Amino acid sequence: MRDNYHIMGIDDILLHDETIFRNLHAFDPDYIPENFRYRDSQMEALAVCIRPALMGGRPINAVVLGACATGKTTAIKKLFEMVEASSEKIVCSYINCQLHTTRFGIFSQIYHKIFGYYPPETGVPFSRIYHDIMHKLSTEDKALMVALDDVNHLFHNRNANRIFYDILRAYEAFDNLRTGIFAILSDIEFRYALDKNVNSVFIPQEIIFPPYSHNEIYEILKDRARIGFYDGVISDELIEEISELTFETGDLRYGINLLRVCGNLAEAEASPRMKKSHLEEAIKETACTNFKDTIRNLSKNERELLNIITDAGGENLTAGQVYEEFKRRTGLSYSSFNRIVEKLEFLRLIDTPFTGKGERGNARLIIPRFNKVDE
């Protein structure tokens, strides 16, 4: 990229007032697309959970579960926007638990939503802030729905149970107070951790966000390109290639990012059309960071399982064979093994197709979706 600056000259870059970007923000990580397709049934399920609160009842708690970039955050934000535009009877508070992990931090966000300003950071006890929130909701007869996004971040310092309790048991101290939680998780393993970290106050429905198909990814990226670039900047063939790569990584964000990087590269060359060479360079630049991050975040046992299937050097192993070796290396039980397989499949690192052979014709293979991991 930097080399391109030399070719063009800094003046050209700064003074060049033509752009291929119709809307530069269309590729931002927190851009909310107007056109949000393929998630109607999930949006409906979320709406069903909120509905009772609009009619004087309690909202229904839910766990929102799906791999990265399956539209969970977008769905919640869109739904909250729609609910707030249509009813005063409920306060919807969206909380990014990566940013807010303490009781105080989370209730400050809720407080801000209700009062329009933050409580003082010092000098006021938590109980006061809590009381103010709940009292206001109670006197105005409003329900509260809290979305705790990436809620697993609350598990590290064991805050989750307390926070869930604070929110869901508010009715014990404040008459008729109606509260609910959407707990959003990107990692199927946390589904078990949630039960461990949050006891019986939270008995949720499950709303699943499945991965997008190849074609869905294509249509979503095409939509995004239409919003972000002027007509004719990017060809359908190039979008198709990006879709293919995106489907392979299983992460829609990768594709959106590729669009943006390709656009920047084309623009740096003052090229009005995106070329294959821009994509090739963009691929190098982004170098599948997402995939490497996923691998890096795996536990020792999860990596061990991946090692076993990659060590097989292209030979297809059955689940039974992988388990034998896994048990030998780690001493772990079959149920731990199963859980890890489930997680790796969820992360799209492996496939587990049925062979049609085996005892009841249901033996499975475990095959990697990537080439040998080089770190």
Ligand SMILES: Nc1ncnc2c1ncn2[C@@H]1O[C@H](COP(=O)(O)OP(=O)(O)O)[C@@H](O)[C@H]1O
């Ligand atoms: N159905 C969809 N249509 C258009 N864009 C989508 C869709 N689903 C996800 N995206 C986009 O993909 C990216 C990741 O979505 P996000 O809602 O943050 O996923 P998650 O919270 O499940 O990780 C965002 O840029 C979002 O706009």
Ligand SMILES: [Mg+2]
């Ligand atoms: Mg999210």
